[in-house]
Amino acid sequence: MSQLEMLGLSLTESERAAIRRRLGREANALELSMIDVEWSEHCSYKSSKHLLKLLPTKGERVLLGPGYDAGVLDIGDGDIVTLHIESHNHPSAIDPYGGAATGVGGILRDILSLGTRPIALLDSLRFGRMDRSPNSKWLFQHVIRGIADYGNCTGVPTVGGEVDFDSSFERNCLVDVVCLGIGKKEDIVLAVAKNPGDSVVLVGGSTGRDGIHGTTFASRDLSGKDSEDRSAVQIPDPFTKKQIIEATIEAVKTGYVAGLKDLGAGGIACGVSEMAYAGNTGVDIELSNVHLRETNMQSHEIMISESQERMVFVIKKGREEAIGKIFKKYGLLYSIIGKVTDTKRMIVRQNGKVVADLPVEVLVRAEPAPRDVKKPKYIDELGKVETPEPKESLDLIMMKMLSSPNLASKRWVYQQYDHEVGARTAVKPGHAGASVLRITDEKFLATKVDGNPKHCYLDPYNGTAGILAEACRNIIAVGAEPIAMVDHLQFGNPGNPEVYWTFSESVRGFADYCNKFKLPCVGGKVSFYNEDVQTHAAIKPTPLAAVLGLIEKADYVRNAIPSEDNVILQIGETKSELGCSEYQNQIFGTVGGRVPKLDFAAEKASQRTVSEGIRIGLISSVNDCSSGGLLIAVAEMCMLSGLGSTIDIAKCPSSAKRWDEIAFSESHSRFVITTSKANSPRIAELASKNGAKCTEIGTFKGKIFDVVYANKKLASLSVEKMKHEWETAIPRLMGDAK
Amino acid sequence: MKVAIIRFPGTNCDFDAYHVLKNVLHLPSDLIWHEEVDLRKYDGVILPGGFSYGDHLRAGIIAAHSPAMTQVKKAAEEGKPILGICNGFQILAESELLPGALLRNAGLRFVCKWVNLRVDSTSTFFTSGLKKGTLLRMPIAHGEGRYFLGESEIKNLERKGQIVFRYVDEKGNTTENSNPNGSLFNIAGVSNEKGNVVGLMPHPERASEKILSPFGSSDGLAVLGAFAKTVEVMARK
CATH class of the missing domain: 3.30.1330.10 (PurM-like, N-terminal domain)
Incomplete structure (x- = not known):
């Protein structure tokens, strides 16, 4: 067994070579453990960083973006x-x-x-x-x-x-x-260790062996060996967390907290080195000061344990006692584990003896991992799949869909x-x-x-x-x-x-x-x-x-619950896009076909219409029309209000040919909205000004969910019956309902 | 004139109660850490909801044995109004300031939803201005709220008017379906004999503002408003 395997590390040969090159020497076992968690996919984003740069991160309201x-x-x-x-x-x-x-x-x-x-x-x-x-x-x-x-x-x-x-x-x-x-705004604290001399304080849960290699575990496939994987899961303690929340908020208000970071992935090794890197400083840590839950813990175990409910505070020099008092009030354990230095190195000591000494930069900056791309074959093949024509009545189809766990009430x-x-x-x-x-x-x-x-x-x-x-x-x-x-x-x-x-x-x-x-x-x-x-x-x-x-403004708050005699409008166009829809999945069990495409201009037009309609006070309730399509969106509004509805789906803005496409396509850029009969024409005007498709398709009234297509009646269901099916579907699966 | 809102480690509805007293009822109050409690200068006490001591051992039991509760008992003897909401009710029951116990919900799961309550006793400090049979809508959120007490003792409570709130349906009937946790006789809240100590599982502080209610109601104010009035009276004494 190699040293790497013994430590349970997942560094590749080329990464090990890079470490050797950047350090100018072999790293020792503790150092390798620390680099291993920092360089894991989970912490380093080595496979994704260059692509994530495509995302815009600035805006007028953005004070801090990614990286925090x-x-x-x-x-x-x-x-x-x-x-x-x-x-x-x-x-x-x-x-x-x-x-x-x-x-x-x-x-x-x-x-x-x-x-x-x-x-x-x-x-x-x-x-x-x-x-x-x-x-x-x-x-x-x-x-x-x-x-x-x-x-x-x-x-x-x-x-x-x-x-x-x-x-x-x-x-x-x-x-x-x-x-x-x-x-x-004035209370924001960053995960940074800027001032040499400040104290590094570990607060909250004691450090144990739980969650060791949690990051590397997240950065590979599950082993399939239950016992081996389970020790990588941490133990929750929400009561301590509640005390940490209160103590942290109180501590921050003192102004003595210079830096703050949670210890999650990669434990002390990651948390502390990232704060030093952000502050362009170094840290000097003494492991014997860390409050532990177990005896005989190895140095690498202490450094990379992901025990829960821990935070790292960088506390202004001389203010340790004032902050310590707050931790004590909330019954929290804490230990001063080290000092911020100007060395740009992460030094770890055990009873004074240096056991690891790494440039912070080597620890925090992983080698990028370039990846190849290839379009999967299945995509074009499945794209050709056609959705069969429905053979059952719409009543039956609706009941089946409402009781499927994906669409059922949660x-x-x-x-x-x-x-x-x-x-x-x-x-x-x-x-x-x-x-x-x-x-x-x-x-x-x-x-x-x-x-x-x-x-x-x-x-x-x-x-x-x-x-x-x-x-x-x-x-x-x-x-x-x-x-x-x-x-x-x-x-x-x-x-x-x-x-x-x-x-x-x-x-x-x-x-x-x-x-x-x-x-x-x-x-x-x-x-x-x-x-x-x-x-x-x-x-x-x-x-x-x-x-x-x-x-x-409080006046703008809306929900999806309509009132009696509200008229129903569909905003946005339905297309022939049943591919990978809930309807296709639940009724036919097939996968494939034309998946909804996003038309950015149409999306903008619909969003603007609804947003303006609410602000003018024309729109009384709104539901987004997506998973399950139009009929599920309307049915949800019926079940929430207890009201029936009468709609003619032939009136829907649509380029689809089949009635089930109008009913169940999951085309984007659509909303179901309600308004009064009198205001309906004003919404149509607003939509047309914004370039959005919009028609009135029916009314909420009575207790029956009625659907017609031109002159043909497709469905007529009691809302109470639908609601029962929808609300009890998951409880029935879980054995909680008759 | 001032109300004490007591915070134990794990209390988490303290700020909500404080908010309603301050911003809705304009009743002065202080949030007090359990180790710093001195109730002499207060005219009423709220024990808010949450998970005091993480519900370890049993909901409310550790807080019930804290020094803070010795003072609450004294305040109760002095006749000051004391309200326990959710975990506060559990603490009052565990301290024997109120009769009965709150067991794990019949469905064994935590339940958060809006319920209908019927006011069954108007001889408490918290329901005195209300009519018997008044329906109030409030949310519950608990895992241990099944009210339990021996049958003969329950009859006693009934006789003395100590059963204050019951879970009912929209029409005001105590039905099996309207009982969210399996409480005996649909009991949601009780009082002590004097009527100055009341505990209830539902959250009046979450039902005191129209914007937070799915019905546009603010029924929680019926209870907290009566409490505020009593506090004013106490303060004048």
């Missing part, structure tokens, strides 16, 4: 918002409860690292099909419980998200968490989350696509995370641009203007040229949307090596977009 623990936006009056996204995919696949809980814990620390208070969580979850696999049910149930227990206990509301089931996530579920924080999930704590949640989960949080009486934030691996599988460029458009439409639908986004790019092994091609197309999709809509990307994450442990097949490409919106 979270993006920072200026929302006026001295208020700032922080935004970040993280995943905990591999840990959750092995230990769904602990993996998901520590995923939440990690992102809370990211938000806290800027000195801001976390105020909302969202999660985007992907599992295998629950009807086919008990394992997927097990993962689903415990991931939800992990998120709930952690978020609820820390008092940060989980206000939204999405859940999606697809067989490509059978053994590699995706658990993504988005977090928002708020604070004051109440079973969000009822387990405290989504009200904080007294801010003005638009709650289930009431609209996006959630709305009150900041002041007249200032609100809207937030939404979206993904669509089915679309991205066949067309990663349009699929990716499309999910960002969809997230923005959700933000606009609740009355907000998008002000920033963060992305999360989740793919298989980047060494596979076909996987890397989908990755590069995806980045291009985000970049084009951001540039055309002047939407800054203020942060993000890349997660590679998402593969099935048994088949080694990569997951479907799963980029995610989380968008933040600002509402500057």
Whole structure:
């Protein structure tokens, strides 16, 4: 066994050669361990950095963009918002409860690292099909419980998200968490160690052996050996986290905190060296000062452990005691582990003896890993697939779709989350696509995370641009203007040229949307090596977009709940785009065909129409029309309000030929909106001024969901019956409903 | 005239209660860390919700044995109004300031949703201005809220008017479906014999502003408003 294997390291031969060249000597075992975690894909972005440069990161509200623990936006009056996204995919696949809980814990620390208070969580979850696999049910149930227990206990509301089931996530579920924080501009603290002489203080959880090699574990495929992988998952402690939140906010207010960073991936080795690199300084660490949970820990274990609930503070010289008092008040352990120096070296000592001495630059700057690209063959082949003509009645099709877990009500999930704590949640989960949080009486934030691996599988460029458009439409639908986004790019092994091609197309999709809509990307994450442990097949490409919106007047806040006698309008055009739709998937089980393409000009026209319509006061309720298509969007509004609807889909703005295309295509740039009969012509005028297609298609009234196509009645369903099916679908699968 | 809002490690609805008292009811209040509690200068106490001590051992039990609660007991004896919301209710029950216990929800899962409450007793400091049978809409958010007490003791509570709130349907009936956690007799909140100590699982502080209510309601103010009035009266004494 080589030394590398004994340490469990994943550095390649060429990386080892580069280390030798840059150091001018062989690195010792501890140094190699530290470089190994820093140079892992997870920490270094070595395969993705050059492509991520395509994303625009500046904007009038952007105070800090990518490269920090979270993006920072200026929302006026001295208020700032922080935004970040993280995943905990591999840990959750092995230990769904602990993996998901520590995923939440990690992102809370990211938000806290800027000195801001976390105020909302969202999660985007992907599992295998629950009807086919008990394992997927097990993962689903415990991931939800992990998120709930952690978020609820820390008092940060989980206000939204999405859940999606697809067989490509059978053994590699995706658990993504988005977090928002708020604070004051003058209190921002950065992850930087600038002044030699300042103290480096480790606060919170004690350091143990849990989570060792968590980053390298995230940067390779799962081994398939459960016991081996499980020790790489960390242990959650939300109660301690709550104390860390309160202590950090209190400490930051003193003005004595010169730098702040969470310890997550890569532990002390990464956290401390990155702060020194950012401050162009060095650090000198004494390992015997670190408060430990276990005895006989090796130096490399202490340096790279990813034990939870830890933060690193750089405290101004002489102010250690004042800050220590705050930690004590909240019952937190802390230790002064070192000093900031001017050497630009990371020196690690054990009882005074130097055990590692590396230039910070070598540690932090990994060798770039160039990757080959090749368009996968399946894309053109599946593109030719035609969706069969429907044989069943629309009544039956609707009931089948409403009871599919992807389209069914997610109440079973969000009822387990405290989504009200904080007294801010003005638009709650289930009431609209996006959630709305009150900041002041007249200032609100809207937030939404979206993904669509089915679309991205066949067309990663349009699929990716499309999910960002969809997230923005959700933000606009609740009355907000998008002000920033963060992305999360989740793919298989980047060494596979076909996987890397989908990755590069995806980045291009985000970049084009951001540039055309002047939407800054203020942060993000890349997660590679998402593969099935048994088949080694990569997951479907799963980029995610989380968008933040600002509402500057309480009057603009909207939800998707219509009132009786509201007329229904469709904004935007439906195209013949059933490819990889929920309809195709649920009713025919086929995959392929024409996936929705994003027409940037049409998207802009629709978004502008809705945004202006809300601001003038013409639009009363809005639903984004995407997954499941038009009929699902209208049905959701019926079930939310308890009202029936009568629509004629022949009236829809559409270039599609078949009625089921009009009903279920997932074409972009569309909204379903409601208004009064009298205001309907004014919306048509507004749409035409903006160049958007728009027609009145029906009314919300009665208790029956009626669909006609020209003169032919296609569906007539009791809303109560639909609602029952929709609301009990997931509880029934989980054994919680009759 | 001032209200004390007590913070234990893990309390997380403290700021919400403070916000409503300050910005909606304009009632002066202080957030007080449990180790710094001195209730002599306060006219009322709120024990807000959250997860005091991480719900370790059992929800509310560690806080119930803290020195801060010795003072709360004294304030209760003096007749000051004391309100326990959610975890605050659990702490009051564990300290035996209120009868009964709050067990794990019948469905074994945490439940966050809006419920209908019926006011069944108007002889407390928190419901005195209301009519019996009034319906209030508020959210719940808890994993351990199943009210439990021996049957004969419950009859006693009923007789003495100590059952303050019940979970009901939209029409005001106590049904199985309207009971979110399996509480005995749909009990959502109780009081002590004097009526100055009340605990309830639902969150009035989250239901006090129209913008936060899916119904455009602000029913939480019925409870917190009555509390504010009592505090004013106490302060004048």
